[in-house]
Amino acid sequence: MAKQSVVKMKKPCCDDTGPCRLPADRSAEQMAALAWAIAHPARVRIVRLLISRNTCVCGEIVDEMPLAQSTVSQHLKILKESGLVQGEVDGPKVCYCINPEKLAMLKALVASL
Amino acid sequence: MAKQSVVKMKKPCCDDTGPCRLPADRSAEQMAALAWAIAHPARVRIVRLLISRNTCVCGEIVDEMPLAQSTVSQHLKILKESGLVQGEVDGPKVCYCINPEKLAMLKALVASL
DNA sequence: ATTGCATATCGTCGATGTACGATATGTAAA
DNA sequence: TTTACATATCGTACATCGACGATATGCAAT
Numbered sequence: 001m002a003k004q005s006v007v008k009m010k011k012p013c014c015d016d017t018g019p020c021r022l023p024a025d026r027s028a029e030q031m032a033a034l035a036w037a038i039a040h041p042a043r044v045r046i047v048r049l050l051i052s053r054n055t056c057v058c059g060e061i062v063d064e065m066p067l068a069q070s071t072v073s074q075h076l077k078i079l080k081e082s083g084l085v086q087g088e089v090d091g092p093k094v095c096y097c098i099n100p101e102k103l104a105m106l107k108a109l110v111a112s113l
Numbered sequence: 114m115a116k117q118s119v120v121k122m123k124k125p126c127c128d129d130t131g132p133c134r135l136p137a138d139r140s141a142e143q144m145a146a147l148a149w150a151i152a153h154p155a156r157v158r159i160v161r162l163l164i165s166r167n168t169c170v171c172g173e174i175v176d177e178m179p180l181a182q183s184t185v186s187q188h189l190k191i192l193k194e195s196g197l198v199q200g201e202v203d204g205p206k207v208c209y210c211i212n213p214e215k216l217a218m219l220k221a222l223v224a225s226l
Numbered sequence: 227a228t229t230g231c232a233t234a235t236c237g238t239c240g241a242t243g244t245a246c247g248a249t250a251t252g253t254a255a256a
Numbered sequence: 257t258t259t260a261c262a263t264a265t266c267g268t269a270c271a272t273c274g275a276c277g278a279t280a281t282g283c284a285a286t
Contacts, residue, residue, distance in 0.1 A: 025154065025158070027157075028154040028155075028157040028158050028161070029154045031151065031154075031157050032151065032152050032153050032154045032156070032157050035148040035149070035151045035152040035157075036148070036149075036152035036153075038144065038145065038148045038223075039145055039148040039149035039152040040145050040149075040243090040244085041138065041141040041142045041144075041145045042141075042244095043145070044141040044144050044145050044148075045138070045141050047226065048141070048226070051226060058262080058263080059261095059262060059263075062263095067244095067245080067246095068245070068246055068247075069262090069263075069264095070245085070246065070247075070248090070263095070264080070265080070266095071244070071245055071246070073263065073264055073265080074243090074244075074245085074264095074265095075244090076263095076264095077264085077265095078243095089252085089253085089263095091253065091254065091262090092252075092253045092254060092255095092260095092261060092262050092263080093253090093261095093262060093263080094262075094263060094264090103226065106223065106226075107223055107224055107226065110151075110219060110220055110223040110224070111220055111223070111224060113160065113161070113164060113216065113219075113220065153273090153274085155274090171232080171233080172231095172232060172233075175232095175233095180274095180275080180276095181275070181276055181277080182232090182233075182234095183233095183234080183235080183236095183275085183276070183277075183278090184274070184275055184276070186233065186234055186235080187234095187235095187273090187274075187275085188274090189233095189234095190234085190235095191273095202233095202282085202283085204232090204283065204284065205230090205231060205232050205233080205282070205283045205284060206231090206232060206233080206283090207232075207233060207234090
């Protein structure tokens with residue numbers, strides 16, 4: 001997905017001809033953004049890993065993944081940007097953990113489909 | 114997401130050194146593929162539209178979206194490839210509807226996180 | 227057969243994703 | 257301060273997305 005794709009609006013969202021569709025669109029964007037975070041097998045595995053070990057891990061993730069360290073770091077960045085994952089420096093290492101609120105939000109949004 | 118990205122496996126999945134991680138990976142790919150289907154606001158809106166009108170719609174989708182007909186068709190193609198949406202020709206028109214099984218699978222996979 | 231409408235596909239463009247190696251940054255220990 | 261390690265960022269390359277207009281396809285009515 002284009003994270004900040006500029007969607008050209010041929011129809012205004014809030015006009016005189018119909019009901020305001022903005023809330024639905026915001027929800028759709030929110031949902032799409034969270035879905036996008038787990039729209040890659042590597043990121044699904046990372047999320048599962050972080051959930052299974054409530055003890056936040058860091059470079060162990062790299063060891064679990066068949067990807068280069070830099071690539072894993074990129075995926076972690078995407079997960080952080082989505083809010084699903086939080087990182088906190090702990091000495092020379094960085095501990096990652098799940099953001100339970102965002103995870104709950106993702107679950108709720110999908111469940112409400 | 115790269116739909117058919119070839120992930121170079123630096124570690125074999127099923128070897129003598131550890132437990133087979135294939136099922137988890139298949140599940141991760143399945144989940145990522147379904148998440149990818151709704152990882153765009155336009156596709157979220159289409160899915161919601163199809164759910165709200167159990168009566169399968171077709172070109173009405175285009176009227177509801179601020180996108181060109183060809184673009185909507187592309188999104189529908191992606192949704193069809195994911196299995197979340199099914200299309201069936203009805204005369205000159207095409208009726209789309211949700212695949213309840215796939216939707217349930219998506220919900221279950223996300224809920225099982 | 228031809229016309230007309232609905233939908234899909236094609237071709238193109240710019241933007242982004244995903245992967246890697248190489249390098250920079252930052253922290254703790256020596 | 258220097259060294260060593262962990263992580264992030266950079267630069268690059270290739271593939272794909274997402275958007276559009278234009279065109280092709282398919283079906284039904286004339």
